[in-house]
Amino acid sequence: MRKLMMLMLGIALVLVSAPVAQAQLADAINLTNEAVQVLDDWPSLGKRYTVDLDKTAGADFRNQKKAAGLLQDALSKARSGNASKMAIFKLEEAVVRAPIGLHKDARLMAMGALFYLCKDNGGQPAETCNKVPRFGSYTSP
DSSP: OOHHHHHHHHHHHHHHHHHHHHHHHHHHHHHHHEEEEHHHOOOOOTTTOOTTEEEEEEESHHHHHHHHHHHHHHHHHHTEEEEEEEHHHHHHHHHHHHHGGOOOOOOHHHHHHHHHHHHHTTOHHHHHHSOOOOSSSSOOO
């Protein structure tokens, strides 16, 4: 009887923790996507770009610090949401690279983490995961 109770308790914990883990992964996906957008460079479209002094691009240190904070939050959410080892590895690499001025490396690592996070969460949220790179070059949404 005691074994049956323990088994039922274990199953109940698994069922209760599954939606929480998916919510944590969805938060990690959204934070990582926001960090990728923050780290993007100005769109040049093959022309000269007039600089708006009120806006910043990925190479700006303020953006890199903001992205580092977003990626750190995404990393903690991914760990608590039981993300795959590759997703956590990519996020850790992005967290290391973002604040030290390697914004393109951090962006590429974050995009890789986004791929694995979306894979872990079953492609949800769809509006973000449909734009994640599968291979080759990638432009941020």
